[in-house]
Amino acid sequence: xxxxxxxxxxxxxxxxxxxxxxxxxxxxxxxxxxxxxxxxxxxxxxxxxxxxxxxxxxxxxxxxxxxxxxxxxxxxxxxxxxxxxxxxxxxxxxxxxxxxxxxxxxxxxxxxxxxxxxxxxxxxxxxxxxxxxxxxxxxxxxxxxxxxxxxxxxxxxxxxxxxxxxxxxxxxxxxxxxxxxxxxxxxxxxxxxxxxxxxxxxxxxxxxxxxxxxxxxxxxx
Amino acid sequence: xxxxxxxxxxxxxxxxxxxxxxxxxxxxxxxxxxxxxxxxxxxxxxxxxxxxxxxxxxxxxxxxxxxxxxxxxxxxxxxxxxxxxxxxxxxxxxxxxxxxxxxxxxxxxxxxxxxxxxxxxxxxxxxxxxxxxxxxxxxxxxxxxxxxxxxxxxxxxxxxxxxxxxxxxxxxxxxxxxxxxxxxxxxxxxxxxxxxxxxxxxxxxxxxxxxxxxxxxxxxxxxxxxxxxxxxxxxxxxxxxxxxxxxxxxxxxxxxxxxxxxxxxxxxxxxxxxxxxxxxxxxxxxxxxxxxxxxxxxxxxxxxxxxxxxxxxxxxxxxxxxxxx
Numbered sequence: 001x002x003x004x005x006x007x008x009x010x011x012x013x014x015x016x017x018x019x020x021x022x023x024x025x026x027x028x029x030x031x032x033x034x035x036x037x038x039x040x041x042x043x044x045x046x047x048x049x050x051x052x053x054x055x056x057x058x059x060x061x062x063x064x065x066x067x068x069x070x071x072x073x074x075x076x077x078x079x080x081x082x083x084x085x086x087x088x089x090x091x092x093x094x095x096x097x098x099x100x101x102x103x104x105x106x107x108x109x110x111x112x113x114x115x116x117x118x119x120x121x122x123x124x125x126x127x128x129x130x131x132x133x134x135x136x137x138x139x140x141x142x143x144x145x146x147x148x149x150x151x152x153x154x155x156x157x158x159x160x161x162x163x164x165x166x167x168x169x170x171x172x173x174x175x176x177x178x179x180x181x182x183x184x185x186x187x188x189x190x191x192x193x194x195x196x197x198x199x200x201x202x203x204x205x206x207x208x209x210x211x212x213x214x215x216x217x218x219x220x221x
Numbered sequence: 222x223x224x225x226x227x228x229x230x231x232x233x234x235x236x237x238x239x240x241x242x243x244x245x246x247x248x249x250x251x252x253x254x255x256x257x258x259x260x261x262x263x264x265x266x267x268x269x270x271x272x273x274x275x276x277x278x279x280x281x282x283x284x285x286x287x288x289x290x291x292x293x294x295x296x297x298x299x300x301x302x303x304x305x306x307x308x309x310x311x312x313x314x315x316x317x318x319x320x321x322x323x324x325x326x327x328x329x330x331x332x333x334x335x336x337x338x339x340x341x342x343x344x345x346x347x348x349x350x351x352x353x354x355x356x357x358x359x360x361x362x363x364x365x366x367x368x369x370x371x372x373x374x375x376x377x378x379x380x381x382x383x384x385x386x387x388x389x390x391x392x393x394x395x396x397x398x399x400x401x402x403x404x405x406x407x408x409x410x411x412x413x414x415x416x417x418x419x420x421x422x423x424x425x426x427x428x429x430x431x432x433x434x435x436x437x438x439x440x441x442x443x444x445x446x447x448x449x450x451x452x453x454x455x456x457x458x459x460x461x462x463x464x465x466x467x468x469x470x471x472x473x474x475x476x477x478x479x480x481x482x483x484x485x486x487x488x489x490x491x492x493x494x495x496x497x498x499x500x501x502x503x504x505x506x507x508x509x510x511x512x513x514x515x516x517x518x519x520x521x522x523x524x525x526x527x528x529x530x531x532x533x534x535x536x537x538x539x540x541x542x543x544x545x546x
Binding site: 070 | 261264265266269272273276348349350351352353
């Protein structure tokens with residue numbers, strides 16, 4: 001499902017080079033739930049961005065469903081991302097001037113799904129994320145937990161092969177965090193492959209089979 | 222330096238060509254690097270860097286090559302306008318033959334445009350593949366086109382700096398009038414035979430393209446290109462001008478003739494280009510139906526426009542011009 005081999009990422013600022021990821025290697029099987037754990041600045045978000053095809057590595061192999069996503073031409077990469085990757089961000093990243101339903105429709109538009117079918121899929125995703133009752137609300141009228149559920153609905157609506165979550169509970173209170181974890185476990189139970197980058201200790205209470213990858217200073221420890 | 226070099230349109234043209242030549246130099250060097258080091262199967266830092274640079278280079282190349290297409294039209298427009306300054310010239314034909322560089326420059330430009338169109342098509346299909354299947358070929362097209370562009374730039378400068386505005390040039394009336402008495406057509410053809418060949422080669426080229434015969438298409442398109450040029454200058458053009466002695470490829474580009482020359486020559490060249498591009502791409506196992514269709518339609522448009530002028534003249538006057546003997 002996911003193969004990462006000898007992945008390196010170096011940022012160059014002026015004459016200074018900073019190695020953010022250093023020889024990362026791991027494999028993730030289909031249906032696995034993986035926690036990328038590490039303190040802020042350890043390289044989790046960079047790794048997730050590379051897995052999502054939003055950033056290019058400096059060197060190393062990244063295969064998702066056997067596709068070398070770091071080497072795909074842009075046109076294919078956008079298509080691949082829209083079809084195969086779902087992403088939940090720390091700050092939710094909902095589009096403020098679209099209703100929740102329209103926000104969830106966005107990935108389907110990118111996948112060229114017909115409007116009628118897209119609406120059905122979006123409503124199903126909102127129902128699955130338990131936020132269907134807020135479908136006509138704008139993001140600024142939603143609480144943090146509601147926004148996060150909307151973001152989950154948007155991430156899973158196109159039925160991606162891989163769901164990536166970047167610090168999903170960082171802006172949630174403990175009740176909403178717990179609710180998010182329950183949802184995560186439900187999706188895992190349904191066979192969704194999930195990678196969560198987090199340093200939130202609440203994930204230590206995760207009551208399902210999962211694997212932890214600890215990252216420190218850009219290396220797996 | 223002559224006064225013509227300081228003409229506004231020439232300055233704009235030369236400045237634009239200089240900028241594009243500098244951009245060409247950048248992509249030329251990068252394309253050589255790609256040819257030498259590209260290895261898509263590698264995940265090394267160097268290869269990933271090359272892939273990022275490739276994105277930039279292909280964007281620059283697409284921008285540059287699209288501008289070159291527009292600049293060719295501007296070049297034709299410029300030399301046509303210079304006929305007001307160059308003594309003896311009545312249209313671009315006089316200006317382009319003002320020195321030895323002119324016709325060579327025009328010929329090189331026509332070849333360059335073919336190279337650029339080929340790049341745009343190859344680049345499009347390369348990016349449709351997930352592993353850049355035409356990348357090396359595309360890089361070679363860039364290198365070849367760049368070399369031609371450097372040559373073209375040298376000819377541009379040489380041409381515009383060597384037009385002597387104190388010496389009258391020969392224009393279409395004198396240029397083609399000189400040939401009276403001698404047969405200006407190739408292979409000793411007369412006009413009737415030229416027209417038979419014109420229509421036969423047109424049908425042949427269209428059928429060869431339709432039947433997807435590469436060798437026959439190449440041969441017939443090349444022959445049709447040559448015969449079509451002479452047919453327009455020595456026969457069809459006279460119906461555009463409605464004057465049997467006016468045998469000029471340039472005057473039809475002027476306002477007096479509704480700029481029809483741009484459509485006539487444009488449909489011919491792009492029809493031929495697309496035909497050749499179809500042949501080249503089919504050699505690499507790409508069956509480009511749209512390109513083939515575009516070639517057939519453009520060549521048909523070319524033949525139709527030319528035929529229209531003859532038919533229109535005949536319907537209005539009940540006779541043909543005197544040039545069919």
